[in-house]
Amino acid sequence: MTSDTAQASALPHPDFASPAIVMRGVGKNYGNFQALRGVDLEVARGERIVICGPSGSGKSTLIRCINHLEQHDAGQIIVNDMEVGSELKQLQAIRAQVGMVFQSFNLFPHLSILENCILGPTWVRKLPRAEAEAKAMALLERVKIPDQANKRPGQLSGGQQQRVAIARALCMEPSVMLFDEPTSALDPEMVKEVLDVMLELASDGMTMLVVTHEMGFARQAADRVIFMDQGQILESAPPEQFFANPEHERTRTFLSQILH
Amino acid sequence: MSASAISSSARGAGLWRSLFGSRLNFALTVIFALLLAAILPIIVQWSIIDAAFFPAIPQTCETAAGACWSFIIAKHSQILFGIYPYDERWRPLIVCLLLLGLLIHSVRPTAWRPSLAAWWLVALTACWVLLGGGMFGLVEVTSDKWGGLPVTLILTVVAIGFGFPSGVLLALARRSDLPVIRLLATMFIEITRALPLLSILFIASIMLPLLVPEAFLPDKFWRALIALVLFASAYMAEVVRGGLQALPRGQYEAADALGLSYWQSRRLIILPQAVALVIPALTNTVIVMIKNTSLVLVVGLFDLISSGKAALADPEWRSPAVEVYLFITAIYFVLCFGFSRFADSLERRSKGSVR
Numbered sequence: 042m043t044s045d046t047a048q049a050s051a052l053p054h055p056d057f058a059s060p061a062i063v064m065r066g067v068g069k070n071y072g073n074f075q076a077l078r079g080v081d082l083e084v085a086r087g088e089r090i091v092i093c094g095p096s097g098s099g100k101s102t103l104i105r106c107i108n109h110l111e112q113h114d115a116g117q118i119i120v121n122d123m124e125v126g127s128e129l130k131q132l133q134a135i136r137a138q139v140g141m142v143f144q145s146f147n148l149f150p151h152l153s154i155l156e157n158c159i160l161g162p163t164w165v166r167k168l169p170r171a172e173a174e175a176k177a178m179a180l181l182e183r184v185k186i187p188d189q190a191n192k193r194p195g196q197l198s199g200g201q202q203q204r205v206a207i208a209r210a211l212c213m214e215p216s217v218m219l220f221d222e223p224t225s226a227l228d229p230e231m232v233k234e235v236l237d238v239m240l241e242l243a244s245d246g247m248t249m250l251v252v253t254h255e256m257g258f259a260r261q262a263a264d265r266v267i268f269m270d271q272g273q274i275l276e277s278a279p280p281e282q283f284f285a286n287p288e289h290e291r292t293r294t295f296l297s298q299i300l301h
Numbered sequence: 302m303s304a305s306a307i308s309s310s311a312r313g314a315g316l317w318r319s320l321f322g323s324r325l326n327f328a329l330t331v332i333f334a335l336l337l338a339a340i341l342p343i344i345v346q347w348s349i350i351d352a353a354f355f356p357a358i359p360q361t362c363e364t365a366a367g368a369c370w371s372f373i374i375a376k377h378s379q380i381l382f383g384i385y386p387y388d389e390r391w392r393p394l395i396v397c398l399l400l401l402g403l404l405i406h407s408v409r410p411t412a413w414r415p416s417l418a419a420w421w422l423v424a425l426t427a428c429w430v431l432l433g434g435g436m437f438g439l440v441e442v443t444s445d446k447w448g449g450l451p452v453t454l455i456l457t458v459v460a461i462g463f464g465f466p467s468g469v470l471l472a473l474a475r476r477s478d479l480p481v482i483r484l485l486a487t488m489f490i491e492i493t494r495a496l497p498l499l500s501i502l503f504i505a506s507i508m509l510p511l512l513v514p515e516a517f518l519p520d521k522f523w524r525a526l527i528a529l530v531l532f533a534s535a536y537m538a539e540v541v542r543g544g545l546q547a548l549p550r551g552q553y554e555a556a557d558a559l560g561l562s563y564w565q566s567r568r569l570i571i572l573p574q575a576v577a578l579v580i581p582a583l584t585n586t587v588i589v590m591i592k593n594t595s596l597v598l599v600v601g602l603f604d605l606i607s608s609g610k611a612a613l614a615d616p617e618w619r620s621p622a623v624e625v626y627l628f629i630t631a632i633y634f635v636l637c638f639g640f641s642r643f644a645d646s647l648e649r650r651s652k653g654s655v656r
Contacts, residue, residue: 149570
């Protein structure tokens with residue numbers, strides 16, 4: 042595992058002193074609905090950020106703009122010193138450096154677990170197959186499902202699938218990982234196995250943006266918790282402060298609703 | 302008891318139940334058994350017992366009360382190869398064997414390598430040279446003398462072999478983000494689908510020469526071929542588009558998020574799943590296209606059916622039309638049913654891979 046991180050940091054990443062992600066005045070509209078209104082956010086390298094907020098507050102849209110799954114219509118997003126936009130080559134370079142884990146796993150059902158994991162490395166990173174497979178097996182080991190490598194995604198439980206999805210993203214040796222409600226589609230007994238993998242990843246120093254309502258994860262792993270409402274960042278604070286002493290009334294209401 | 306023994310005895314019990322399980326099933330079984338008992342002897346009597354086989358001359362049929370298979374035996378080469386010059390009929394024979402052999406070879410998953418496409422191109426070129434001649438010391442035979450099974454096979458293979466990939470490209474184009482490409486694809490598909498195949502064939506073979514001097518046009522066979530490819534591609538495009546739209550958006554997003562390019566994502570992620578989803582509908586289109594090739598007879602090409610009809614014109618025989626059409630039907634049935642089985646195996650292969 043330490044060798045993985047060593048390998049990852051050996052990658053020619055841009056400037057380590059610059060922030061991993063910079064967002065300036067980012068806006069996004071769906072017709073008349075303003076999903077994001079002028080969001081400013083700076084994510085330092087190795088920073089772990091949990092984003093929460095009521096449904097429709099723009100938190101998923103925010104992280105989906107970072108790898109351009111949604112196109113922002115105002116402002117500027119810079120990832121690893123590259124601006125996110127429609128320029129294809131640059132966009133693919135950014136996406137190769139930004140891993141994403143979806144709520145509904147989105148594994149490729151026609152490919153085996155191993156093939157899911159080596160697809161990006163072999164086709165995007167042009168790694169030799171043997172090397173990609175070794176790397177994938179090491180990561181499947183790390184998410185504790187090496188024995189399922191030759192099964193199809195449909196044969197795995199939800200929790201296992203999500204762990205594979207995390208391994209698939211990590212196979213690309215990303216410098217940033219985005220998690221879009223990674224545990225929301227899981228049966229309750231499977232949430233922990235996925236969170237455990239994410240906690241381990243956080244302790245290894247991965248830059249993470251996690252949209253989730255798992256406040257336990259936020260307390261344990263986050264450097265900063267962001268509360269979004271109506272397309273804006275309302276509050277941004279370290280977890281101790283965020284949970285003990287939220288500034289805004291709306292944050293308090295939201296927390297009381299989800300913390301029971 | 303072994304698992305297979307259990308399942309076979311369970312199947313036996315299931316068969317018994319479905320035949321005699323209820324009063325309705327019992328009644329239906331009895332009625333159909335009686336019908337079969339009434340019809341089967343007549344068919345056997347006509348097609349085998351009273352049928353005329355050898356010697357394959359008109360007199361054999363005149364004395365026989367049943368089917369005149371002598372005609373098929375005597376005329377099989379004319380039915381299969383049309384008016385192709387008699388002494389050169391080994392050429393269409395090789396073409397048929399080549400195409401059928403390659404078709405059978407292509408069915409096996411182990412054969413699916415990029416080289417297979419190259420083999421098909423080589424085989425089709427070889428067919429072209431063999432049928433047309435005029436080179437390598439072969440006597441030239443113009444395409445208006447080609448006929449029968451090789452014509453049907455070439456038209457089918459080319460219409461589907463080229464129509465499917467173009468259909469896939471058209472389907473992708475119709476869902477493209479680029480408005481011009483989307484508009485062109487939509488226009489092509491809608492116009493082609495709105496015209497009957499007959500009228501497209503007429504335009505290609507009769508109207509086109511009125512507008513453009515014949516010298517600048519490929520010959521009639523090519524024009525019909527192109528018309529069939531275009532027609533097939535428009536239909537297949539819509540079938541494939543259905544598959545593209547049925548695929549969850551998450552699959553597109555996951556492919557994008559990995560940094561795959563557009564074509565990598567289509568080839569590795571989207572199309573394998575989208576096409577697998579629409580295999581039944583594609584099979585339907587393919588089978589319709591196999592039979593559509595017979596429409597080329599209206600523009601003066603001799604496919605299997607028209608060469609069968611031509612063979613019937615021999616006044617020495619008493620025109621055993623039923624037997625000839627049964628023969629042709631059997632060939633079409635083998636082609637269509639064979640494809641349907643192939644599609645079935647494809648579908649079973651992809652089961653479990655599509656949610």
